[in-house]
Amino acid sequence: MGFTDMLKRIIACALCLILAVTAAGCGKKEDEKADAKILLGFSQLGSESAWRMGNTKDIEDQAENYNISLMLENANQKQENQIDAIRRFIAYKVDVIAFSPIVEEGWDNVLLEAKNAGIPVILVDRDISTQKVDLTTCLIGADFYQEGVMAAEYLIRKADSLGMEHVNIVEITGTENSTPMRQRQAGFYDTIAADGRMTILESIDGDFLKSRGAECMRYLLKTYSDTIDVVFSHNDEMTLGALPEIEKAGFVPGRNIVIISIDGGQEAINVLKEGRINCVVECTPKLG
Template sequence: MNNSTKGLALCALLSVTGAAQALTVGFSQVGSESGWRTTFSESVKAEAERRGIDLKFSDAQQKQENQIKAIRSFIAQGVDAIVVAPVVETGWKPVFMEAKRARIPIVIVDRNVDLKNDSLYVTRIAPDFTEEGKKAANWLMNATAGKCNIVELQGTVGSSAAIGRMEGFNSVIANYPEAKIVRSQTAEFTRAKGKEVMESILKAEGGGESICALWSHNDEMALGAIQAIKEAGLKPGKDIHVVSVDAVDDIFKALAAGEVSATVEMSPHMGGPAFDVIEEYLKTKKKFDKWIVMDGKVFTTENYQQEYKARFVNQ
C-alpha cells in the first residue's frame, strides 16, 4: 500500500470513527405555550448543535399522546438517548419500559413523572417547583404583612409544575390567617388564557378592588392577566400585586414598568446539564441522583436592574 492509499484509508477510518461517536438524541418537548418554553427549546437545539449532537426534536403541542408517539418513534429510529419534558405526571410507565427494553436511556427535564420504578430513567433535571411556590408566597407575605386576598392562575392541570407551585405557595400562606386565595382557576400556562380567565375573575370579584394580589404559576399567564387588569381600570403592580414564576424577558419589561411585583427565576438552559448526563452515562453507566436541582433567584422591582441590563442594554 503506497502513502497515498494509506492516507485515504486513514481518512476513511477517521470518518467512520467520527460518525460512530456522534450522538443521536430524541427530545420530546411539551409544546410552545410560552416564551419561556420557546427559549427552552431553542437553548436545547443550540446546545445540541454546539456539541455535534443530532437532535430529533418533537413538539407535543401540550398533548401527552403526542409525546408517547414521539418516544416510540425515537425508539424505532434507534436513538442513543431520549430527553423528555413531560406534559403531565402520570401515564408514562409503558413507553418508558419500551425504551428500557431497547436499552435507550431517558433523561427527564423540567416537569416530573409519577413512576414507582425510578430505574426507568437516568435522572431528572429541574427546579424545585414547591420551592418556587414558597419563594413567591414568602415575598408576597412580607410585602403585604400577611394580609391579602389572592387570586390564583393555575398552570396545566396535572402537571408537576402546577401541582408543586400550588403546594408550595399554599404551605406558606397557611401560616397567615389574614391571607387567603379567593379565586383559583387554570389558565393552561398561556398568555391568551391568562387574560381571558383574569377578565372573568375581575367581573366575579366586583371589578377587582378587593383583590390584593395575583399569584400566577407562570409569567405568560401573568402577562395576559396584566392586560385584563389594565383594561379594568386598575394598575397592575400597584392596585394589585403581580407575582409569578419563570423570569422571561417580557416579565422584566413589566418589572421595569412597575406592572409586576416579583418573579421567581426558572432557568430554561437545561440542555447542557441533560447532555452532560447522557454523555457520561453512555460512557460509564454512572448512576446519578434521581433529581438534579436547578435553583433560581427572586427578581423584584427593587433588584431587577442588573439582570435587565444584562438582557437588554448590553446586547
C-alpha cells in the first residue's frame, strides 16, 4: 500500500472513530463528555513475532499520545480468547472495540452483540468474512495482496538475472484462513501464473511462528531435497526459523536457495545485508 492510500485509510478510520464515539456518548451530560477519556478495548491476536510486538507497542504509544484509555488483551493465537475478550469489552461498556482477527471467519455472533450494544468495532491489520453487513466500522491495515505481488515480481527479476529455466518454489504460509495468508498467497500466485518457469512444489502452514518455520523447512528439505530453488515465506519469523535448517542441510541460503520474506523487521534486514535473505517486502507494524 502506498503512503497516500494508507493516509486516506487512517484519516477515514479516524473520522469513523470520532463519529462513533460521539454517537456512543449521546445522552450523557455535557460536563461528563468534556472530562471523559475515550475507552478503547483492543484484542491483539498474540505476540508471535517482532512485527506483532511492534504493532502492540505502537497502539499503546498512540493511545497515550491521544489520551485514550486502553484495555489491552492478548489472545495468544486463539480465536476463542479474542471472542471472550470482545464480550468482556461489551460487558465493560467500552466506547470502541478494536481487534486484529486471527482468522477471517467465525465473528458474526460476537460482533452482532457489539452492534446491539451500540459499540463500534474497528479491524486492525486483518479483515474478516461475515454473513451479516455493517458489523464493523472500518479496517486499518496493509495491502497484503500487493505484498505478494512484490515478492513475485522480485522472483521473476531474480530468475531472469540468473538465467533460470525452471524455478521450483516452496511456500511457508501464515496462519491458515487469515487475511495476510490468503492475500499474500493470492498476489504471489496471480503474478507468477503467466510465467511458465514457476512451479509451486508445496505450500505449508507455518502459522507465522519461528518454531513452525523451522519445522516446515525440515519437512520440505526432507521431501524435496536439492530440487528447491526458492523459499517464499509469509513473514520474517518463519524465515528466520527456516534459515538454520537450510544451512544444516548443507545449502547456503541466499545463494543455493533464493529466500523471499515479508515484514521488514530489523533482524531480517540484518540478515538481508549479510546476503542470507535475498528479498524482504516491507509491511509496517505502525497501525496505531
